[in-house]
Amino acid sequence: MxxxxxxxxxxxxxxxxxxxxxxxxxxxxxxxxxxxxxxxxxxxxxxxxxxxxxxxxxxxxxxxxxxxxxxxxxxxxxxxxxxxxxxxxxxxxxxxxxxIAIIHQELNLVPHLSVAENIFLAREPRSRVLGLPVLVDRKRLRREAKQHLDRLGVDISPDAMVRTLSVAQCQMVEIAKALSLKAxxxxxxxxxxxxxEQETRLLFKVIHELxxxxxxxxxxxxxxxxxxxxxxxxxxxxxxxxxxxxxxxxxxxxxxxxxxxxxxxDEKFPERQSIPTEDVLLKVKGLNRAGVFSDIDFTLKRGEILGFAGLMGAGRTEVARAIFGADPLDSGEIVFQGERLAIHNPRDAIAHGIAYLSEDRKSQGLALKMPVAANMTLANMQAVSNRFGLVDRKQHDAVARHYVEKLNVRTPSIQQPVRLLSGGNQQKIIIGKWLFRQSKLLFFDEPTRGIDVGAKFAIYKIMDELAASGIGVVLISSELPEILGMTDRVAVFHQGRITAILETRKTNQEEIMRFASGYQGHRP
Ligand SMILES: Nc1ncnc2c1ncn2[C@@H]1O[C@H](COP(=O)(O)OP(=O)(O)OP(=O)(O)O)[C@@H](O)[C@H]1O
Ligand SMILES: [Mg+2]
Incomplete structure (x- = not known):
């Protein structure tokens, strides 16, 4: 009291x-x-x-x-x-x-315009004739855009088309744009x-200056x-x-x-119910992709949660995408449930029961105008259809309600169009959609980004339940507490290689950081 x-x-x-x-x-x-x-x-x-x-x-x-x-x-x-x-x-x-300037949560740049054009959209510096603004002053546009980008310490060309940029780069462009307003x-x-981490540091420096x-x-x-x-x-x-x-x-x-x-x-992580079995679900040997990653070996057992730790850009996402068939492989072997797989595209992977929840969730295609319920079931309609191929409304809605409840989605109803949900709640819909695909192997790439603390716990719980039901889970995360709190083993990446595979119980933040920054020790 x-x-x-x-x-x-x-x-x-x-x-x-x-x-x-x-x-x-x-x-x-x-x-x-x-x-x-x-x-x-x-x-x-x-x-x-x-x-x-x-x-x-x-x-x-x-x-x-x-x-x-x-x-x-x-x-x-x-x-x-x-x-x-x-x-x-x-x-x-x-x-x-x-x-008053705002950097919106959902980035809204124009993809087919250049970085400089986006920064000065509708405010392009114009050259003057007789004091009247006429043509857009391209030189000045580029120069001023570059100044704002330099201030953030980012290496993005003002001429690059926005559609070629990564999410992080887009975010930096949005920030540069807001700075240019001198708000x-x-x-x-x-x-x-x-x-x-490094980009965040630079942003904080600018925040201190402002x-x-x-x-x-x-x-x-x-x-x-x-x-x-x-x-x-x-x-x-x-x-x-x-x-x-x-x-x-x-x-x-x-x-x-x-x-x-x-x-x-009090608890940030649920008590683990799942225990890894002795049954190897996935065995990866000698995966290579020139310039991206090399000699990737690891195994994943049924019921196991394996962490991928490492700095951003260390190759974790790239390895997951390659196994999922989203990117090509130069060489290497993927043995899944004892069978050597040739995966050429994500459709092959999904057909085998391999799922990948991408870190770039924007591109995962929520049907924004469609209701919550339809978005959850869209990727697995046959599971909610009767034998005549007609959607079973009742079952369809029951599934949607189940995931809304489980993931604690804040929405007035399952009929609400997804675009009206808050950013974090939209993320939960995408997670629900992947869960409903009923996979055997699930890659979670930064699953708790933008998600509040309570809902994080719910996602961890689901991960544990999945593992307990015999699914193999790979958790890619930049948050070490999350890796330490949820995984059985952790593969540490550095510059496209796995520098160590550690037992989570026996390791700690310092040791993981050491391997993540390139320390070459023994490999158990
Ligand atoms: N245009 C809209 N029409 C109907 N409901 C809306 C609209 N915009 C937001 N909402 C609802 O208002 C509530 C508050 O949403 P808001 O986006 O402000 O949340 P938030 O705190 O930013 O959450 P998050 O951390 O997920 O970004 C949510 O329930 C959301 O679904
Ligand atoms: Mg928000």
Whole structure:
């Protein structure tokens, strides 16, 4: 029980007195969508020169709040005060012109335009004739785009077509674009979800600079651990409601989490029920792909969870994609259930019961306009069809409901179009879709990215259940605690090679890091 005196000492306050005038201040923000009350009476304020984190579970209302600030949505009720004036932004352009820039969670660059064109979309520098703007000044466009990219320390050509870039590179371009606006308020909705450690470092450096120059920054991320470095204050939302605000230094990650989910989460990982059998499911020998990976050997038993650890770009995803048939192999052998397989494309792999949940989930094709239920079952229609090939509605809906419940998807119904779900909840639909394929071997590539803490636990539990039912699981993850918490063994990658295969019980973070950075020890 909380003693009154303890409550008084809590750093979490609803109306903390501010020492400075906020640049932005929201009161009573409410947003009603058809069937969903996304925000209800939320308050929030932002000081110039502060980094203010907004935390909450998937679907808590974080992105909706940011879209109101940046003019994408208009509130159902509530007030927005910006630089001391009540304002209403009718469009993102209006907010942008007032000095508010946003990096959206779902990246929205134009694929067939160049990086420079994307950065200056609709604001291209033009050369002037008689004082009137005429042609787009291409040279200046490139030069200025490059300056913004250089500031982020990224090596992306301003001339590259956006469709040729990786997700992380797109994210960097979005950030460069936001920087080019020279905004006074900068909103970052999950900017690091697909960045490497090093890219995240560079971003943090830029955040520190912006902060020093007085920009107010809103920072949304499910990676709570990384926040300590940059965040000054944190505001928590739960179910569209305001929970509280605290100085970051005065609270703890556990405290933030318990406010997010409304209870304390003592366990980050479920107790493992699955035990690896002696039955080898997959045996991989001497896989090579020139310039990408070489001499890849490992085995996976039924019921085992094998981790792929390593730095980003070490070849983990590439090996998984090759086994799945998404990329070609130069040489090597894949023996699956005792049979040597020739996999030429993902269709072959799926037919054999091999599934790969990609880290690049955007490209996995959610049918955004279609309902939650249809998206879950789309890849395995025969499982919900009767013997005449007609969809059995009842079974179809039961399957969808099962996964919605299991993955804790926040949606008003299984008929809701997927595009109306929050970012993290869309991710869960893709995971559900793969689970319903009923595979024998499942690669999970960074499955918990962008997923809140509570739902992470649900995904770990599912992974364990899958293994317990005799499926082989490969978990590719950059989060070492996740690897240590969930796997039986871990294969550590460095520059396209496996430098060690370790028993998870007998290893630790330091040892894995050592092998990940290229230490060549013995190979058990
Ligand atoms: N355009 C819309 N129409 C209907 N419902 C919506 C719409 N946009 C968001 N919602 C709903 O509002 C709620 C809040 O969504 P929001 O995107 O703000 O969550 P979030 O906190 O950003 O979550 P995440 O961590 O998953 O990104 C969710 O239940 C979502 O399904
Ligand atoms: Mg969001």
């Amino acid at each position: 909380n003693m009154p005196s303890q409550q008084a000492e809590s750093p979490w306050q609803a109306h903390a007195p501010l020492m400075r005038q906020p640049i932005l201040s929201l009161k009573g923000m409410t947003k009603q969508f058809p069937g969903v009350l996304a925000l209800s009476g939320v308050q929030f304020d932002l000081l110039p020169g502060e980094v203010h984190a907004v935390c909450g579970e998937n679907g808590a209302g974080k992105s909706t709040l940011m879209k109101i600030i940046s003019g994408v949505y208009q509130p159902s009720s509530g007030t927005l005060v910006y630089k001391g004036q009540p304002v209403e932004f009718a469009s993102p352009l209006q907010a942008e012109q007032a000095g 006074e308020v900068l909103i970052m909705d999950e900017p690091t979800s697909s960045l490497t 902060k020093a120059s007085g920009v107010g920054i809103v920072y949304i991320s499910h990676r709570l651990d990384e926040m300590a470095e940059i965040v000054d204050r944190v505001t928590v939302l739960r179910d569209g409601k305001y929970v509280g605000t605290s100085d970051f230094a005065a609270t703890t990650v556990d405290e933030i989490v318990s406010r997010m989910v409304g209870r304390s989460l």
